[in-house]
Amino acid sequence: MTAKKPHHHGNLRAALIAAGLELLQAGGLETLSMRKLAAKAGVSHAAPAHHFANLTALHSALMTEGYKMFTDSMRAEMPLEPRDPRETILAVGRGYLNFALNNEGLFNLMFGGTPRDHNDKGLNQAADEAYDVLREICAPIVKGEGGSQANELMIWALIHGLARLVLHTKLGSLDTEQAFDTWRLILPPLEFSAYPSDITNFLAK
Amino acid sequence: MTAKKPHHHGNLRAALIAAGLELLQAGGLETLSMRKLAAKAGVSHAAPAHHFANLTALHSALMTEGYKMFTDSMRAEMPLEPRDPRETILAVGRGYLNFALNNEGLFNLMFGGTPRDHNDKGLNQAADEAYDVLREICAPIVKGEGGSQANELMIWALIHGLARLVLHTKLGSLDTEQAFDTWRLILPPLEFSAYPSDITNFLAK
DNA sequence: AATAATAACTTGACAGTGTCAACTTCAATA
DNA sequence: TATTGAAGTTGACACTGTCAAGTTATTATT
Numbered sequence: 322m323t324a325k326k327p328h329h330h331g332n333l334r335a336a337l338i339a340a341g342l343e344l345l346q347a348g349g350l351e352t353l354s355m356r357k358l359a360a361k362a363g364v365s366h367a368a369p370a371h372h373f374a375n376l377t378a379l380h381s382a383l384m385t386e387g388y389k390m391f392t393d394s395m396r397a398e399m400p401l402e403p404r405d406p407r408e409t410i411l412a413v414g415r416g417y418l419n420f421a422l423n424n425e426g427l428f429n430l431m432f433g434g435t436p437r438d439h440n441d442k443g444l445n446q447a448a449d450e451a452y453d454v455l456r457e458i459c460a461p462i463v464k465g466e467g468g469s470q471a472n473e474l475m476i477w478a479l480i481h482g483l484a485r486l487v488l489h490t491k492l493g494s495l496d497t498e499q500a501f502d503t504w505r506l507i508l509p510p511l512e513f514s515a516y517p518s519d520i521t522n523f524l525a526k
Numbered sequence: 527m528t529a530k531k532p533h534h535h536g537n538l539r540a541a542l543i544a545a546g547l548e549l550l551q552a553g554g555l556e557t558l559s560m561r562k563l564a565a566k567a568g569v570s571h572a573a574p575a576h577h578f579a580n581l582t583a584l585h586s587a588l589m590t591e592g593y594k595m596f597t598d599s600m601r602a603e604m605p606l607e608p609r610d611p612r613e614t615i616l617a618v619g620r621g622y623l624n625f626a627l628n629n630e631g632l633f634n635l636m637f638g639g640t641p642r643d644h645n646d647k648g649l650n651q652a653a654d655e656a657y658d659v660l661r662e663i664c665a666p667i668v669k670g671e672g673g674s675q676a677n678e679l680m681i682w683a684l685i686h687g688l689a690r691l692v693l694h695t696k697l698g699s700l701d702t703e704q705a706f707d708t709w710r711l712i713l714p715p716l717e718f719s720a721y722p723s724d725i726t727n728f729l730a731k
Numbered sequence: 732a733a734t735a736a737t738a739a740c741t742t743g744a745c746a747g748t749g750t751c752a753a754c755t756t757c758a759a760t761a
Numbered sequence: 762t763a764t765t766g767a768a769g770t771t772g773a774c775a776c777t778g779t780c781a782a783g784t785t786a787t788t789a790t791t
Contacts, residue, residue, distance in 0.1 A: 329757075329769055351641065354748065365770050367750080372768090376749065425639070432690065434634030436556065467711035475684070475712035478691060482683025485637065485690065506672035507680035509714040534740055534786070559777060570741045572779080577739095581778065734791080741784070748777065755770070761763085 334372040336362045341383050345426035350435070353426075355379065380430060381438040387427045388447035394420035395454045406461040406513045413458050414480045414504045421484035422497050428488070432481070463512040479507060539577040541567045546588050550631035555640070558631075560584065585635060586643040592632045593652035599625035600659045611666040611718045618663050619685045619709045626689035627702050633693070637686070668717040684712060 330336065340361035344353045355376065356366045373379040398416035403409045421428045429435075437444065455473050462472045487500045495503065535541065545566035549558045560581065561571045578584040603621035608614045626633045634640075642649065660678050667677040692705045700708065 333768080349639070349641070355750090356748065366748095367771080368769050370750075429639030432694065433638030433640075434554070434630070434693065435638075436554070465711070467708070471708070471711040474688065474691065474708060475714070478684050478687025478712060479680070480683075480687070481690060482685070482687030483679065485686060486679065486683060488639065489637065503672070503676070503679060506670070506676040507683060509680070538739080560779090561777065571777095572742080573740055575779075732791100734789100736787105736789070738787075739785080742782085743780105744782105745780085746778095749775095751772105751774080753771085753773105755768100757768080758766095760765080 330362070330364060330368075333362060333364060333368065337369055337372060337379075338382055338386055341379065342386065342427065345383065345430060346424065347426075349426040350430055350433070377436055377438055378441075380435055381441045381444050383427065384431050384437060385441070385444045385447045387424070387431045388444070388451050390424065390427070391417075391420050391431070392447070392451045392454060394423075395451070399454075399458075406458070407508075407511060410458050410476060410511075411505060411508065413454060414483075414508070415501050417480045418484055418487070418497060418500045418504060421488060422500065425488055428484070432485070461513045463514045480504065483507065535567070535569060535573075538567060538569060538573065542574055542577060542584075543587055543591055546584065547591065547632065550588065550635060551629065552631075554631040555635055555638070582641055582643055583646075585640055586646045586649050588632065589636050589642060590646070590649045590652045592629070592636045593649070593656050595629065595632070596622075596625050596636070597652070597656045597659060600656070604659075604663075611663070612713075612716060615663050615681060615716075616710060616713065618659060619688075619713070620706050622685045623689055623692070623702060623705045623709060626693060627705065630693055633689070637690070666718045668719045685709065688712065 337358050340358045341353060343361070344357060355369045355373075358379075359366045359369050362368075369379070373382060395413045395416035398412040398419070400409060400412060439445075452473075455477055456469075459469060459472045459476055462469075462476075465471060467474075483500070483504055487495050487503075542563050545563050546558060548566070549562060560574045560578075563584075564571045564574050567573075574584070578587060600618045600621035603617040603624070605614060605617060644650075657678075660682055661674075664674060664678045664681055667674075670676060672679075688705070688709055692700050692708075
């Protein structure tokens, strides 16, 4: 981010990540390669190795960027002064779907099972920040047997499963707006507590 | 499976698929290659090309096998004489989770965004048969605004999202039994109708 | 039964891939 | 100014998918 160009290229790392995102957008994981990255940045084929020890490290870096975009996409839809907690959940779901549908390659990279570096601190933090959004919007839901975690899991599973399904049956073709309508339909009724955090409560069954 | 050995190898195709499943099980998508497949089947590196035109075709074939196993896994948990429709849904979900957790590589191949041949008839049919299970167990759910499709989407998204999440945070570590407990917790209350199959119904939108 | 046709498989090649080792260049520091 | 070390280059290696051409064995035709 700093404008200094300390060396030959002047922060190549950022350029490589940008190129990687472009490649993902253009052709998905299949067309992403270190050598193409290098070429796109106008640099020799082995240059990226100085910034990403191996493919997994590159993937982790792209995922990190992805999680930031993901978090932004969700927060962008969040009402500034939330009134109805259900509406907030629906809105964040819209941001979720926006990200998934507008960044298919990146979404697949993040959630498609590609091995990642579980010790990458930046990645873990970026992922945590995305999860924080989920925690916030689920806080008002009345806790049942599984506590707040079960609520979060339910919401996450629902919206993620939907996103995955929409991408998966893409030829069957849902645009973003139709996907959001579907999200509205499948979100089950929820009970909210006036004071999000403290109530003796339980869900049915 | 038939014991005839009509040719040099005698049905190589099946052997290649079996080898592919083994490779997926052992090391995931990364370690799956046509040449390793050929080696594993004791055949020259270009032999597979006569059975699978390209990598995508091989993937499609493995997915097809995967969907069959997937369907079997769900049906295996289905009670023979279903009493409580909710219990049936929970049971099928258990089969779903069993498949995902015991066949991670294959599951990732099927649902991770890997390009597939959308014209592969066998694959499409195998996928449809998996979806049929879902349709069956969702049939008793009272239809709302979104019709039966919305119910199916909700159940599918929930269980799929959960499976994905469990795999994803695997180091956080849930075994199959804990995953199933979670499934029990996040399945929301559902209303069931007495006569599952015949009702005047219509899909929304 | 002999021959033609064809499916199954092999061999060899090609471009592209990730990764490693050795080298060069340049910026910063001592 | 000399040295150090990071950033980038060059070249190599084993591996990948895919194609073209050749070989072998089974099936079909006459």
